[in-house]
Amino acid sequence: MTRYLLVSRSAEYETRLRRLLRARLQTVPGEYLTFGPGEVVDRVTDHPRVALLGPLLSFEETSTLTASLAQEHPGIGVIVVREQRSDLEDWVDGIEIHAVLSPEATDATTEALLDRLDSWLTASGRLPATSDDANEVDDLADLESALDLVDLGGNEATESPTDADAVVAVAEVEPSEPDWVLPPIGDTVRTEVIVVAAPKGGQGKTTTAINLAAGLAEVAPNSVVLVDADVQFGDIANALDLAPQYSLVDVANAGHDEVALKALLTHHDDDFFVIAAPPSPELADEITGEALGEFLARLATMFRYVIVDTTPGLGEHALAALEQATDGVFVTNFTVPSLRALRKEFELLVALQLVPANRHVIVNFVEKNTGLVLKDAEAILGARVDVQVPRSLGVVLASNAGVPLIHHDVRDPAAKAIRGVVLRIDPNAVPTRKRIQRKARAK
Ligand SMILES: Nc1ncnc2c1ncn2[C@@H]1O[C@H](COP(=O)(O)OP(=O)(O)OP(=O)(O)O)[C@@H](O)[C@H]1O
Ligand SMILES: [Mg+2]
Incomplete structure (x- = not known):
């Protein structure tokens, strides 16, 4: 089963991630985004749990693709792969993403983040458990603090000082949807x-x-x-x-x-x-x-x-x-x-x-x-x-x-x-x- 999806415009990053994740990864070239997010979503063959978007996707592309993926694969986790940090706040505010990962992050950091996000998705009830989740930490609070550790960089989740900034933010990690007052909208009726x-x-x-x-x-x-x-x-x-x-x-x-x-x-x-x-x-x-x-x-x-x-x-x-x-x-x-x-x-x-x-x-x-x-x-x-x-x-x-x-x-x-x-x-x-x-x- 492919657990992860990569949509990227960097052949080099794609090769690296494929080497790391092998059969667990499906890739769709970012070039398809020129024709709209639907072209990418249509090419996704399995139900990925986590999508890695980038490097070299624009804010607009990432935003529309995130929305389309969330619609097609409800609960999917989204990691933006991106170097630049100056406008990161806008990205985090404007798009429902769970983490931002530097393209330079080491394999160990990348895997650690993927594992934790994957487990968090199960523990928070966004996605059903898979058979290999059985031995994962299943306490949500532990997972969230684990994600926070990754967020902060220089700690056991990272390998070397140069990797400290590799994962620049683990954003929007909320235990569940906020408690909505308005119930979900049902079948809409004709506006009059x-x-x-x-x-x-x-x-x-x-x-x-x-x-x-x-x-x-x-x-x-x-x-x-x-x-x-x-x-x-x-x-x-x-x-x-x-x-x-x-x-x-x-x-x-x-x-x-x-x-x-x-x-x-x-x-x-x-x-x-x-x-x-x-x-x-x-x-x-x-x-x-x-x-x-x-x-x-x-x-x-x-x-x-x-x-x-x-x-x-x-x-x-x-x-x-x-x-x-x-x-x-x-x-x-x-x-x-x-x-x-x-x-x-x-x-x-x-x-x-x-x-x-x-x-x-x-x-x-x-x-x-x-x-x-x-x-x-x-x-x-x-x-x-x-x-x-x-x-x-x-x-x-x-x-x-x-x-x-x-x-x-x-x-x-x-x-x-x-x-x-x-x-x-x-x-x-x-x-x-x-x-x-x-x-x-x-x-
Ligand atoms: N986005 C906006 N930017 C700047 N001014 C605005 C904006 N929206 C409304 N206003 C101005 O704010 C004032 C109040 O707006 P409006 O009359 O639409 O509000 P209202 O809710 O109908 O107010 P009331 O409760 O008094 O009926 C108006 O002067 C309007 O021109
Ligand atoms: Mg009025």
Whole structure:
């Protein structure tokens, strides 16, 4: 059985590793990556336990290949074979890797690392035991400290002082998946009602909702309605520079005639409809949570996509909207208090059995050097982060111009990230030249 897989662009390293691991190793030339990770994964004949990736693979290649391997061979251990250390932190943060090994590492170090990672994969429950695991150390704590020893270099796991740096990091060695609050996603359902929610104010709900509407309207023109259900202080009309004649209260109370109802909607130039929040906070009392829920269910029969912006927290209206949601888009900023608050929100939604079938976790205002990395955020949240949106001046400029960011500045980094949210919902919503030019002409 081949236990190990090597994907490398160095014939010299391949020869060395083949000599060391013999029949336990399968190799796939890194050149196949030019045609995408699928070309490599298709050539893997067995179920390798550990993949060694490198030398001479780019970050992008390693990242996509790691994701494809993890999908095809769940639980697989990943070692990056790489000399350069200066940008190692980015690699470790950005890719789910278990160890980084120098191509110069001695055979003994290489074997020691492979053995320990292999045993750890069994002990942590990621992979089933193999017959030759029987005599391995099976105490997880021992294994983890063994891996740490390798991590630190100069100790019994390494052979000589020159080898001390050979294994530069054993990263991401966690005993098991963090304890996820959100249960794994089941069969997804067809997206109809997308509710954007956040436990705290000012996290980017409105920005996300507006851009979702603009992006989805590219593929479903005039079949998208954006509902401002931030009933007291909703500001979608302002952010889009619209002067609606009717608000949520008027439209929701307009009765069941579809034509009459559509006549009360505000049309946006980017081919979607808007239902603005009531013009003053006291009017919010004129629509109950229950009425909002019924109204959203009605809109879902009339439009391909209903996008709902909400009040921060889980008040009556937000809960009523979530009850109708096929998709929940949860937004938080990149700070510990907000991440913790969103975790509490998830816990409550799980308890109430109101977690939407499809969900998307967005971390907004992401910045470097805040002392937090993605993994910390996920551990705090108890959920995977699906999209990271960087802090960007472009968001404010678009809002001031009253134009959805993804159409105001296509190249803005936050616009690109938010486009990622749109694509999660409809993969066809790619920004084509024709669409962008049409939008530009319309302005
Ligand atoms: N990634 C970002 N970079 C920079 N500014 C941003 C970003 N996302 C949002 N903003 C700005 O932060 C402010 C709050 O964003 P937004 O109104 O979307 O949040 P919200 O969750 O809807 O807030 P509220 O709870 O008040 O309704 C806005 O001025 C917006 O332009
Ligand atoms: Mg808002």
